[in-house]
Amino acid sequence: MLAVPFSLLLFVSNGTLATSGNTMDGGWQFNPAASLLALAVLSGPLTWLVGRWRPGLAWVAGALLAGGGLTTTIVAIATGDSGVDVAWAPSWGLRLAFDLDGLARLYALLATGIGLLVVIYARRYVPLHLHHQGRDEREAGPFFAAFLLFMGAMLGLVMARDLIALFVFWDVTALASYLLISYDRQDANARASALMALLVTGISALGLLVAALLIEDRYGTFDLGAVIAAAEAGDHSLGLTTGILIVSAALAKSAQLPFHFWLPRAMAAPTPVSAYLHSAAMVAAGVFLIGRFYPLLATEPRLLDGLAVVGAGSMAISGVLATTRADIKQVLAYSTISQYGYVVLMLGLGGQGHYGAVAAVFYVVAHALAKTALFLTAGAVTEATGERRLDRMGGLWRSMPALAAGSGAAAAGLAALPLTVGFFKDELFFAAALERGPAAVAVAVGGATLTIVYIGRFWGGIFLGPRRATADPVPLALVGPVVVLGAAILLTGVVPGPVARLAEAAAAVSLREAMTVSPAYHLDTRPENLMALASFVLGGTLLATRRFWSPAAMGLARIGQRFGPARAYGRGLDGFERFSGAMRRVEVRDLRGRVATILLPAGVLVIIALIATPTRDAFSFGTIQRGDAGLVMILIATCGAGIASTLPRDHLSMALTVSGVGYCLAVTYALFGAPDVALVAVLVETMFALLFLGMLSLLPRRVLAEEAAEPENHHHGRRDAALAVIAGVIALVVSWSALSRPTFRESVAVDYIELAPDAHARDVVTVILTDFRGLDTMGEITVIGIAMLGIAGLLRRGRLR
Amino acid sequence: MTLLFAVAVAILFGSGAYLLLKHDLVRVVIGMVLISNAANLFIISAGLSRGQAPIYPLADGEPVSDPLVQAMTLTAIVISFGVAALLLALVYRVYTSHLSLDLDELAEADERDEAVRDLATLTGRQR
Numbered sequence: 001m002l003a004v005p006f007s008l009l010l011f012v013s014n015g016t017l018a019t020s021g022n023t024m025d026g027g028w029q030f031n032p033a034a035s036l037l038a039l040a041v042l043s044g045p046l047t048w049l050v051g052r053w054r055p056g057l058a059w060v061a062g063a064l065l066a067g068g069g070l071t072t073t074i075v076a077i078a079t080g081d082s083g084v085d086v087a088w089a090p091s092w093g094l095r096l097a098f099d100l101d102g103l104a105r106l107y108a109l110l111a112t113g114i115g116l117l118v119v120i121y122a123r124r125y126v127p128l129h130l131h132h133q134g135r136d137e138r139e140a141g142p143f144f145a146a147f148l149l150f151m152g153a154m155l156g157l158v159m160a161r162d163l164i165a166l167f168v169f170w171d172v173t174a175l176a177s178y179l180l181i182s183y184d185r186q187d188a189n190a191r192a193s194a195l196m197a198l199l200v201t202g203i204s205a206l207g208l209l210v211a212a213l214l215i216e217d218r219y220g221t222f223d224l225g226a227v228i229a230a231a232e233a234g235d236h237s238l239g240l241t242t243g244i245l246i247v248s249a250a251l252a253k254s255a256q257l258p259f260h261f262w263l264p265r266a267m268a269a270p271t272p273v274s275a276y277l278h279s280a281a282m283v284a285a286g287v288f289l290i291g292r293f294y295p296l297l298a299t300e301p302r303l304l305d306g307l308a309v310v311g312a313g314s315m316a317i318s319g320v321l322a323t324t325r326a327d328i329k330q331v332l333a334y335s336t337i338s339q340y341g342y343v344v345l346m347l348g349l350g351g352q353g354h355y356g357a358v359a360a361v362f363y364v365v366a367h368a369l370a371k372t373a374l375f376l377t378a379g380a381v382t383e384a385t386g387e388r389r390l391d392r393m394g395g396l397w398r399s400m401p402a403l404a405a406g407s408g409a410a411a412a413g414l415a416a417l418p419l420t421v422g423f424f425k426d427e428l429f430f431a432a433a434l435e436r437g438p439a440a441v442a443v444a445v446g447g448a449t450l451t452i453v454y455i456g457r458f459w460g461g462i463f464l465g466p467r468r469a470t471a472d473p474v475p476l477a478l479v480g481p482v483v484v485l486g487a488a489i490l491l492t493g494v495v496p497g498p499v500a501r502l503a504e505a506a507a508a509v510s511l512r513e514a515m516t517v518s519p520a521y522h523l524d525t526r527p528e529n530l531m532a533l534a535s536f537v538l539g540g541t542l543l544a545t546r547r548f549w550s551p552a553a554m555g556l557a558r559i560g561q562r563f564g565p566a567r568a569y570g571r572g573l574d575g576f577e578r579f580s581g582a583m584r585r586v587e588v589r590d591l592r593g594r595v596a597t598i599l600l601p602a603g604v605l606v607i608i609a610l611i612a613t614p615t616r617d618a619f620s621f622g623t624i625q626r627g628d629a630g631l632v633m634i635l636i637a638t639c640g641a642g643i644a645s646t647l648p649r650d651h652l653s654m655a656l657t658v659s660g661v662g663y664c665l666a667v668t669y670a671l672f673g674a675p676d677v678a679l680v681a682v683l684v685e686t687m688f689a690l691l692f693l694g695m696l697s698l699l700p701r702r703v704l705a706e707e708a709a710e711p712e713n714h715h716h717g718r719r720d721a722a723l724a725v726i727a728g729v730i731a732l733v734v735s736w737s738a739l740s741r742p743t744f745r746e747s748v749a750v751d752y753i754e755l756a757p758d759a760h761a762r763d764v765v766t767v768i769l770t771d772f773r774g775l776d777t778m779g780e781i782t783v784i785g786i787a788m789l790g791i792a793g794l795l796r797r798g799r800l801r
Numbered sequence: 802m803t804l805l806f807a808v809a810v811a812i813l814f815g816s817g818a819y820l821l822l823k824h825d826l827v828r829v830v831i832g833m834v835l836i837s838n839a840a841n842l843f844i845i846s847a848g849l850s851r852g853q854a855p856i857y858p859l860a861d862g863e864p865v866s867d868p869l870v871q872a873m874t875l876t877a878i879v880i881s882f883g884v885a886a887l888l889l890a891l892v893y894r895v896y897t898s899h900l901s902l903d904l905d906e907l908a909e910a911d912e913r914d915e916a917v918r919d920l921a922t923l924t925g926r927q928r
Contacts, residue, residue, distance in 0.1 A: 260852040565809055592822045592904065599818060621802030635805050638842075639812045642835060646816045651827055658831050661813070669874070672845060672867030673854045677874050684882045687893025688834070694887045696827075699896055707825040707902055720822040735843050736807035747849050757857060764855035764868040769875060780876050787883035791890040 008447040031082045032076035033100035036108060039069050040169070044149025044176070045377025049142025059123040065148055066119050069112035076100050077109070077502070087160070092435060093222055098159040102505030107158040109502070110368050114280040115151045117481040118431035119144070121376055122272040124477035128383060131183065143183055148634045150176035153279050158288060163212035165224040166292075170208060170249075170285070174201045177282050181269040193265040196569065201282075202263045204252035207245035213295075214242045218260035228295045232512065236300040246293050247303060254286025254340045261566035264333040271379030274329060278336055279371035284364055285738060287343050294347070294357060294510035305307045312443050315341030315559070319450030323457060324550065324557045326389045328378045331458050332371065335451070339367050339414070342447055346429060349436050350511075355526070355736050356435075358507040358515050359428035365424040365499055366413060366489075373410035374458070375486035377403060380478040381462055384471040390458070395467030403479050404463045409486030411459040413493070415539070416532065423532070424500075424519035430528040441527075445535050452539025457546070496520075548698075550553050596723055603726040606733055612670060620740040631671045638664040650708045651696055659689040676765040806846040813839035824904040826895060830888045836880030847876040 041066045051058035081101050090096040100108070126140045153172035155676035160166035175198070184265060200589030212222065218239065219227045231238065249257075255263035255278075263283070267274055277283070290297065290307070297303050315338050322334035338558065341361045352358020381396065381405055384386050399403035426448055433444035492499050496519040508514050542549070561567075584595045624632065639665050645657040662685035670678035696704065752772055753764050761767035769777050813835050820832030848871070852864030859865060896902055899910060 076813065127904070148864045191881065308812045313859075336864070337871075595821050620803055622805070624802050624805075632805060635809045637807050638860070638924060642809075642816045643836075645831065645835065646819050654828070654831060658834055661835065661838055663844060668842070669845060672848075672851055674845060675854050675856070677845065677871050677878070680875055680878055684878055688882060688885060691886055691889060695893055698893055703896065703900075703902060704827075716822075720819055723822060724815045724819030727818035728811045731839065732807055732811035734811045735846075736804060738843075739803045739807055739846060747867070748870065749849065749867050752868055753855060753859075753865060756855075762857040765871045765875065768868055768872040773872060776876060780879060783880055784883045787887045790842035790887055794887075794890040794894040 275375035311345030406486035
């Protein structure tokens, strides 16, 4: 596998990698965390490079990298915890700290295992997809690069212990998902959908960054392990604001109410993307985040109650909406929102020593297996029939028996029928609900019923009933992964132990205590069984009586469309666009408007600062000494010249008055004890005056006269004068307060004066410019050189000869 | 003395800002020059000491003018000259391509161009 050499390089190269866990005798040891981290960083770029070199081989690189990750994860599951911890930015307290603990292993297994299956599927699907759209097959390279970039980001995310590293990988997943959703870039809808997903998850991700900073402020470290230890020691609670920020980021990523609207839109992506991002990876990242921060979130019981409410709401509303959709991918999208609603609900119910967290993790695994298979089925069916709507399909089991069987197992798994892993997910779910009383029980049975209804409608609509579409044969690679997943669902339905062990190890990280579950079939009338039975009966009845209640469900869908948060998003986007258009009109179109928009807020800020800061002793008038008379006089002259330069109408007088200002300043410098500056000022001022006059002579006299003669708009004149006064006041306050408080501590100037003779110079200023700060001068010369080149180019009408 | 320097800086800055708001491009350049002058004066007046020129031989017991701010001011003067020269050349260039030095007229011409471009893309899309 490609990953192994890289990881070997990484952990053999030096001894600074702190490894823990599987220590073997001898210096060399295999560190799964290090090799997964290498994969996390390198997967995307490597696949991209291979795709550039041979587009047809991009999928091979992707499959090898995903397979390497899967192998490494399995090794890690067998060997236990491992980690990487190297200094990153020590002065900021940042470390590249990664832990491959139980939670990370479980999500890494999902990301790499399902990633591998989807890459194999996409190998045939993407070229077909490109062919349908009349695009070049070489565009498959960037697809696999973005896909592997996403997988790598997931691996980094699940292992990150440092909050900033966690945030970085979190954001990379959003970027990669943007690239993947907008893969059909000629399609405006796909682009808009990708932007929506990026904005919703990206803006909420900023909340995560703020939360990281708040946590650092409260606990003094970015290390999540240390933060949790401190919180457990009872030092601090998380604080409701921080908790809400974290939970919002997680809920946006998991497409829960009220952020859910991006997920159905994201179905514009090619089907393998939907299968991976929107069932097993991206949406799972949100729930993972809650699991990661669970010990902290549990310190605020209100947060968990909020999670339960949001989860129940998402489960119910999108469950109903899923029964109304005609597009098969839309059904699955709403089903995903609803299923993650279960998970969030369980996490919310799971506090205070209850085992909702275990149930939640178990649920994520079972759901990922089933939902991926169903998405892949949707892709294969659309590929075979060319249809996407449920009402145009039916009876396909005869032409596609293997696909029907594989996805049948997946659908049964989602509907929690016995002999599938899904049965146990609902059993644990019901058990978690039973701990919390009758209301939770009712919600749980309702949710399970809805699942049976929409998934029954989905599978039955495609494979059963009268035949409405003809199916072309599809390649084996489009059916194989579905069958593999279906078999896995059935196998784990008979032997649920391994999944339960994984879930226990993951939940132990969230709950900070070992928790055991023993899913098994019990042929008795325990409450879980009764609840399951009730949901089967209710679900079956609702499926049979669908035409009586579906108008009501459609009505709900219409209400949601009219008043839902998607509308607020659209309005917000429109508003921003209008705002930016208005800003552009003010700023770019009119220079004066721009100057005004800078000066006014700056003035307001200075005034606020003036009011907010104590003014006592902040300003000193300074003393006028005996020899200062000349300086005072020339400063007054400078002021006069400055005001005078605003008065004249014609340009020649203006040139002369502004030169007057410059010469006055030169005299000021001379009297200030700065002969070097005075000399340069005189030189520069003379050159500028000549240049100015030269330019005036280049411009036709008529134009200049027009400009000079044109009467200034009276209203504008007053506005300008007011703004100029504001600008002057800003300058006065800022410069006076700065000049009043010189800091006398150890100025480098003293050293410069002392060191000047050692540099073989008598003039300290000269030696500063040419020696002590010579590099500055070189930069200055460069700037002037570039400016001169620019001027030469401009004067030759853009041609530099 | 401190207040006097601050007032001089403020008056130069205010005058520069006033000229920046004019619709004549030449005045805008002059405004920039005045603001640069204000900045230069501010830098040199921020010196920690005032006295004899920092050139050896130095008289004992007398304060020496802060050489650091002088070096900074020198750099600033030269850079602001470069900026002003570039701006003047730009003004000339604007005149040769638009035959106008009036910001209002330039903005109007810009808007007309934009409308023509929008129309072109609109009809292009319809086609």
